[in-house]
Amino acid sequence: MREDGVYAAMVRRGMTRRTFLRFSAAMAAALSLPAAYGPRIAKALEAAPRVPVIWIRGQACGGNTEALLRAANPTAANLLLEVLSLDYHEELLAVAGADAASPLAGLASRYPNGYYAVLEGSFPTGAAGAYCLIGGRPAVDVAREVATGALLTLAVGSCAVDGGAPAAPGGITEAGGIGKVLTGGNFIALPGCPANPSNLAAVIVHQLVAKETMPTDLAHRPLAFYGNLIHNQCERRPHFEFGEFALEWGDQGAQRGWCLYKLGCKGPETMANCPDVRYGEKISWNVSSGVGCIGCHSPSFWGAMGPAYRRLPSPLPFLPNLTTDLVGGAMVAGIGGVAVAHGVGMTIRFKRYKAQDRRAKAKAAAEAASATETPPTAEPEAAAGTETAAAGTGER
Ligand code: SF4
Numbered sequence: 001m002r003e004d005g006v007y008a009a010m011v012r013r014g015m016t017r018r019t020f021l022r023f024s025a026a027m028a029a030a031l032s033l034p035a036a037y038g039p040r041i042a043k044a045l046e047a048a049p050r051v052p053v054i055w056i057r058g059q060a061c062g063g064n065t066e067a068l069l070r071a072a073n074p075t076a077a078n079l080l081l082e083v084l085s086l087d088y089h090e091e092l093l094a095v096a097g098a099d100a101a102s103p104l105a106g107l108a109s110r111y112p113n114g115y116y117a118v119l120e121g122s123f124p125t126g127a128a129g130a131y132c133l134i135g136g137r138p139a140v141d142v143a144r145e146v147a148t149g150a151l152l153t154l155a156v157g158s159c160a161v162d163g164g165a166p167a168a169p170g171g172i173t174e175a176g177g178i179g180k181v182l183t184g185g186n187f188i189a190l191p192g193c194p195a196n197p198s199n200l201a202a203v204i205v206h207q208l209v210a211k212e213t214m215p216t217d218l219a220h221r222p223l224a225f226y227g228n229l230i231h232n233q234c235e236r237r238p239h240f241e242f243g244e245f246a247l248e249w250g251d252q253g254a255q256r257g258w259c260l261y262k263l264g265c266k267g268p269e270t271m272a273n274c275p276d277v278r279y280g281e282k283i284s285w286n287v288s289s290g291v292g293c294i295g296c297h298s299p300s301f302w303g304a305m306g307p308a309y310r311r312l313p314s315p316l317p318f319l320p321n322l323t324t325d326l327v328g329g330a331m332v333a334g335i336g337g338v339a340v341a342h343g344v345g346m347t348i349r350f351k352r353y354k355a356q357d358r359r360a361k362a363k364a365a366a367e368a369a370s371a372t373e374t375p376p377t378a379e380p381e382a383a384a385g386t387e388t389a390a391a392g393t394g395e396r
Contacts, residue, residue: 006208007046010082020045023078030202030277032224044209045083051208052115054107054146055089058139059132059166059175060121063194064157065091070280071197083204087115090134101135104142107149116204117150119143122159122166123181126174143181152207153178153187155220156200158296161191168302188213189220193296198277199225219299221271230267230293233275236260254290264309265292272297 010020024045025038033041057065086092088103107115121139124131129138147153155178158164166175178187188203190196203222206214214222231237239245239259246253246260254260261268270293274285286293295305305312 004049005046006048006050006083009050013082015082027202027205030198031206041205041209045205048208050085052087052111053084053118054087054115055118055120056134056143056146057090058119058121058123058143059173060157060159062091064120067194067279068197068200083201104135104146107146114151117147117153119147119153119155119160119178119181120157122163122175122177124166124173124175125180126172131173140180147182152213153182154200154203155187155189157195158191158193158301161189162300164193165302185220187220188216188222191221191297192272196274196277196279225273226271226297228271228273230270230272230274233273234267234287235275236287260287260292262311263292264307264311266295266305266312267293269312270295270298
């Protein structure tokens with residue numbers, strides 16, 4: 001066991017071996033790995049170093065920090081104090097003023113082995129960044145400095161990913177997400193309002209254990225968390241399939257736990273693992289609580305996925321019930337149809353070819369047979385010629 005490592009820190013803080021194994025099992029589950037990977041993660045964490053974390057908050061409500069502090073699996077204490085070494089987080093600092101800003105000075109020399117940067121909130125550039133300052137400096141500049149030198153940067157929450165609410169139509173601060181901070185691609189995006197703390201912990205554990213960044217989609221979102229539609233994992237999906245919908249808040253359908261699609265649920269358009277990881281000590285998530293998904297993990301969701309409790313307009317007005325799921329299904333069905341048509345066409349063509357072949361063979365056989373039965377015509381002519389010659393010479 002490494003004395004300055006994650007496990008040693010956990011033991012020093014009174015964590016039992018059982019709790020540590022439970023934490024490792026929870027991380028395996030969050031990473032969509034089989035339960036058998038829990039002990040392997042525990043073993044790797046025993047040898048893993050604790051990595052310092054600098055958490056920068058721009059324009060935001062602080063919801064991601066709140067979600068983290070209320071997370072149960074892993075607890076905030078597990079994550080912040082043992083797995084990580086949280087060296088800077090404005091809301092959790094005991095000091096204020098110049099003392100609070102001092103850990104941000106000379107990061108490269110202070111952390112020669114590197115650190116992780118976590119960005120929360122959006123970063124405004126309007127009015128030369130004056131809408132959000134950290135230690136008297138534009139937050140966007142501070143975030144850029146911190147993120148540029150980090151081993152890995154995590155954009156946590158929708159505001160940090162694409163600007164979120166401050167960047168929604170009507171905003172005046174010219175806010176944006178990590179795109180305003182970093183030009184390179186060495187970051188992980190964890191959208192959500194808030195992002196799920198379990199996903200955040202799992203990214204960090206994966207980084208520590210596998211020593212590589214998690215596979216992501218083109219928007220830098222880990223595929224393990226954002227690779228599946230909420231609709232496909234939802235516990236109310238059978239009601240969707242049976243056409244059982246709540247039509248008004250509090251009606252019979254709502255009370256019976258029927259599908260919330262007709263009340264604006266964006267689950268069929270949103271990729272995230274909320275039904276699986278859940279929030280609040282893994283007790284619940286929106287749909288379990290009787291409120292539809294608002295699509296907060298989707299790009300630019302404040303502008304693109306609203307209004308929250310109304311269905312998104314269909315792209316085709318004459319098909320009001322059209323959803324991306326249906327479009328995808330239709331495309332798959334179309335491709336399947338083309339494949340079947342191709343197969344049928346090929347079968348017909350093959351049969352036609354075989355029939356032609358049979359006819360050609362039969363014709364050739366018939367010709368061969370008739371050629372065998374017909375007597376040669378050259379010999380009688382030759383005989384007649386002989387007879388004529390004989391008559392001419394008087395021979396009889
Ligand atoms: S529409 Fe919403 S409530 Fe209905 S099955 Fe899909 S995700 Fe669940």
